[in-house]
Amino acid sequence: FxxxxxxxxxxxxxxxxxxxxxxxxxxxxxxxxxxxxxxxxxxxxxxxxxxxxxxxxxxxxxxxxxxxxxxxxxxxxxxxxxxxxxxxxxxxxxxxxxxxxxxxxxxxxxxxxxxxxxxxxxxIDHQVKIRGFRIELGEIEARLAQQAAVREALVLAVDGPSGQQLVGYVVPQDANAEHTQLRDQLKAGLKAELPDYMVPTHL
CATH class of the missing domain: 2.30.38.10 (Luciferase; Domain 3)
Structure with a gap:
């Protein structure tokens, strides 16, 4: 101008x-x-x-x-x-x-x-845009919550080294669950139902 x-x-x-x-x-x-x-x-x-x-x-x-x-x-x-x-x-x-x-x-x-x-x-909702993709955070949370090992779940878009990224926070049903194994299990469950850009970078 x-x-x-x-x-x-x-x-x-x-x-x-x-x-x-x-x-x-x-x-x-x-x-x-x-x-x-x-x-x-x-x-x-x-x-x-x-x-x-x-x-x-x-x-x-x-x-x-x-x-x-x-x-x-x-x-x-x-x-x-x-x-x-x-x-x-x-x-x-x-x-x-x-x-x-x-x-x-x-x-x-x-x-x-x-x-x-x-x-x-x-x-009005929890929609974010990451790398050009419109993502409903609630949809990812719902898929996490459907997994038997999860009691509660929350997904946020946070700043990462190369821009915003998805981070999931999970309360497991079993408080003594082994974290690495649980994380891998949950990610595999998400990848079976969601495109890669909707799978959180970190759980």
Whole structure:
């Protein structure tokens, strides 16, 4: 901006998610955005999409309030392949549609500012992005907890030597279990069910 100003070339901030193939909103970024306090103004929906900021009961939130971003209409995926449970959780009936359409629960939090601009606030769940992969920490925790040797489990993304990495913390059923053997057993169980990038570097 210092060199060229904010008109040409023009920078566009586009919010998007895979489940909507791929972008949902667009906003030309201006010098005024840099001076404002918004972390990321995400603009307005692309014309063939709809979006809503809703509370936990699927009611629209007022200006200034934070809500979860829901997306619908053209481009929306039908669900997750062979994951009916996850599809039912994330692709929900659109309460504003008379045609039985669905909305996608993004898990992203946003807020309508008083000036009408929507700004991205953060995640509603434990999703992180590591080496370009979006990872639900809760899914890894659930897979750990399903293993017979585990009483409790927690997974965090922490800073490592080459960026963020996954670290799992486990309370074993048997307090006297041999740690190295248990770790190897748990990692093998995770590798059988999850892609390599979702297996914690350390347990």
């Amino acid at each position: 210092e060199r060229f100003g904010d008109q040409q070339p023009q920078l566009i901030n586009m919010y998007g998610i895979t489940e909507t193939t791929v972008h949902v909103t667009y906003r030309p970024v201006s010098l005024a955005d840099l001076a404002g306090d918004a972390a990321s103004p995400i603009g307005e929906p692309i014309p063939d999409l709809s979006w809503y900021l809703l509370d936990a009961d699927l009611n629209p939130v007022p200006k200034g309030a934070i809500g979860e971003l829901y997306v619908g209409q053209a481009g929306l995926a039908r669900g997750y392949l062979k994951r009916a449970d996850l599809t039912a959780t994330r692709f929900v009936p659109d309460p504003f549609s008379a045609r039985g359409e669905r909305l996608y629960r993004t898990g992203d939090l946003a807020r309508y500012r008083q000036d009408g601009i929507v700004e991205y606030v953060g995640r």
